[in-house]
Amino acid sequence: MAIHRGRGFAAINYPIGMNLGGDPSQALVHSNPDGKFTVALSAIDLGQGMKSVCRQIAAETLGVPVEDVYVDTADSDTGPHDMGSFASRGTHRMGNAVIRASAEAREVMLEAAAEELEVDPGDLMTDGKGNIHVRGAPSRTITVMAAAQAAQFRQGRTIAGRGIFLIPLSDVDPDTGEMSPVTTFAHAAMLVTVEVCDETGEVTVTDMQSAYEVGRALNPRLVEQQLRGGAWMGMSHAAWETTEPYYPARDHGPVDFNSYIMPGPGDLAPHHISVLERPAEDGPYGGKGPGEMCANPVLPAVVNAVYDAVGVRIDELPVTPEKVLRGLRALGGAKPRQRL
Amino acid sequence: MTFKPISFTLNGSSKAAFATEGQNLLDFLRRAVGDLSPKYGCGQGTCGACTVMIDNVPQLACLVLAESVEGRAVNTAAGLANGPRLDPLQEAFMERFAAQCGYCTAGMLVAARALLDANPRPSREEVIEGISGNLCRCTGYEPIIDAILDVAEGRVQA
Numbered sequence: 008m009a010i011h012r013g014r015g016f017a018a019i020n021y022p023i024g025m026n027l028g029g030d031p032s033q034a035l036v037h038s039n040p041d042g043k044f045t046v047a048l049s050a051i052d053l054g055q056g057m058k059s060v061c062r063q064i065a066a067e068t069l070g071v072p073v074e075d076v077y078v079d080t081a082d083s084d085t086g087p088h089d090m091g092s093f094a095s096r097g098t099h100r101m102g103n104a105v106i107r108a109s110a111e112a113r114e115v116m117l118e119a120a121a122e123e124l125e126v127d128p129g130d131l132m133t134d135g136k137g138n139i140h141v142r143g144a145p146s147r148t149i150t151v152m153a154a155a156q157a158a159q160f161r162q163g164r165t166i167a168g169r170g171i172f173l174i175p176l177s178d179v180d181p182d183t184g185e186m187s188p189v190t191t192f193a194h195a196a197m198l199v200t201v202e203v204c205d206e207t208g209e210v211t212v213t214d215m216q217s218a219y220e221v222g223r224a225l226n227p228r229l230v231e232q233q234l235r236g237g238a239w240m241g242m243s244h245a246a247w248e249t250t251e252p253y254y255p256a257r258d259h260g261p262v263d264f265n266s267y268i269m270p271g272p273g274d275l276a277p278h279h280i281s282v283l284e285r286p287a288e289d290g291p292y293g294g295k296g297p298g299e300m301c302a303n304p305v306l307p308a309v310v311n312a313v314y315d316a317v318g319v320r321i322d323e324l325p326v327t328p329e330k331v332l333r334g335l336r337a338l339g340g341a342k343p344r345q346r347l
Numbered sequence: 348m349t350f351k352p353i354s355f356t357l358n359g360s361s362k363a364a365f366a367t368e369g370q371n372l373l374d375f376l377r378r379a380v381g382d383l384s385p386k387y388g389c390g391q392g393t394c395g396a397c398t399v400m401i402d403n404v405p406q407l408a409c410l411v412l413a414e415s416v417e418g419r420a421v422n423t424a425a426g427l428a429n430g431p432r433l434d435p436l437q438e439a440f441m442e443r444f445a446a447q448c449g450y451c452t453a454g455m456l457v458a459a460r461a462l463l464d465a466n467p468r469p470s471r472e473e474v475i476e477g478i479s480g481n482l483c484r485c486t487g488y489e490p491i492i493d494a495i496l497d498v499a500e501g502r503v504q505a
C-alpha cells in the first residue's frame with residue numbers, strides 16, 4: 008500500500024445573476040422622523056451578508072452613518088418585488104436597486120435641508136456622520152434628523168426613494184443562437200493537494216490555495232467568510248456528499264446525517280485565500296458577488312489532483328473510495344502522472 | 348393525553364411546566380417553557396443543533412425525555428449572556444464571523460461552553476473533538492474553531 012500525493016488545478020468563470028427572463032430587484036428607501044433610514048427589500052439574507060452589504064450601500068449613497076440605516080427584508084408579500092436570493096445575484100442586483108432608491112431619497116433629503124437652510128440643494132453636501140452642510144461653508148449646517156423632522160412636520164415632504172435594477176431579457180439570435188445571458192462574471196482559480204491511498208481508495212484534501220476575483224469586496228470579512236465556507240462545501244461535494252450514490256438506482260441512498268456524510272471539523276484542509284479586486288463596471292460600487300462560485304473550483308481541482316496522484320480519471324462526483332479503487336483496478340495499479 | 352409537572356432550573360432560574368407523556372426535552376423547552384434557543388435540526392441526535400447542558404454535561408435535548416430533568420439544572424444558549432454582557436464565546440463568534448445562517452450557532456456555543464468549563468485550555472484537536480457532534484453547513488468550521496481557541500487562549504475576554 009502507498010499514499011500518493013497529487014496536485015490539481017481548476018479555473019472557473021461564474022455568472023452573476025440570470026437575466027434569461029429579465030432579472031429585476033426592487034428597493035424602497037424612506038426616512039423616519041428621527042433621521043434614520045429604512046431600506047425595504049424582499050430578497051432574503053440566508054446568512055451570506057446581503058443585509059449588511061445593502062446597509063453599507065444605502066449609507067454610502069445617502070451619505071449617512073451606517074448605524075442610521077436599517078434593512079428590512081421581513082415580508083415578500085408586502086415588500087417591493089424581488090426575484091430572490093439565488094444565482095449569486097444579491098450584491099449586484101439588490102445593491103444596484105438600493106443605490107437608485109437611496110439616490111432618489113437623498114435628493115429629497117437635500118431639498119428638505121435646503122429649504123431649512125435657505126440655500127440651493129445643489130450646494131449641499133453630506134459628511135457621512137449625520138450632518139448636511141453648505142459646500143465650502145461648514146458652519147451652515149443642519150443635521151439629517153432636523154432635516155427629516157422639518158420634512159415630516161413643517162414641509163409635508165416624504166424623504167423616500169424607489170429603485171429598480173433590471174437587466175432586460177436577452178434576445179437570442181435565431182441564426183447563431185448567440186445571446187448575452189449575463190452582464191458580469193466573477194472568476195476563481197484553485198490549486199489543491201490531495202493524498203490518495205491506493206489500498207483503501209480514500210482521498211484526503213490536504214491543502215487548498217485559491218484566488219477569487221469578486222469585483223470590489225464591499226465587505227472583505229463577509230467575502231472571506233463566504234469563500235472559506237463555500238470552499239469547504241466544494242470539498243464536501245468533491246469527495247463526500249451525494250444523495251444518489253448509484254444514480255439512477257436509489258440503493259444505499261442516505262436517509263440521515265449518519266449516512267449523508269460531510270467533512271467534519273477534523274477533516275479540514277488549510278485554505279489560503281487571495282481576493283482579487285477588479286471593480287465591475289455595472290456593479291454597485293464595483294461589487295459582484297462571491298456566492299455560489301465559492302464552491303465551484305474545488306470540484307474540478309480535486310478530480311484533477313486525483314488524476315495527478317494515481318492516474319485515475321473520475322468523471323462522476325463525488326470521488327468515493329469505491330470509484331478510486333475501481334479505477335485503480337482497471338488501470339492495473341496506481342500510475343502517478345508525475346512519474347510518466 | 349396526560350400531563351406531568353416538571354420542576355427544574357433553567358439558566359439559573361426555577362421553572363415549572365407541564366410535559367406531555369414521552370415528550371422530549373427539546374420539544375418541552377421550546378413549546379412548554381418557551382426557550383427557543385435550542386434548535387430542531389434532525390430530531391435523532393446526529394446534528395447537535397439542540398445541544399443543552401444538563402447538570403453541566405452537554406446533552407442532545409432531542410434524545411432526552413423531558414421528565415428526566417426533574418430537579419436538575421438545564422443550561423441553554425439563551426442563558427450564556429449575563430444581561431447585556433455576552434459570554435466571551437459569543438464575542439469571539441462575532442469577531443471571527445463564526446456564523447452565517449446561524450442555525451447551528453446556539454448548539455455550537457453550548458458545546459463550546461461545556462468544553463471550556465471542563466477543559467479551559469483545550470488544544471486545537473480537543474476543540475475539534477468538542478464540536479465534532481455539531482454540524483455546520485456554512486462556515487467550514489474553521490472560524491468556529493478559531494473563535495473557541497481565541498477564548499481558550501485568552502485573546503477574547505468578557
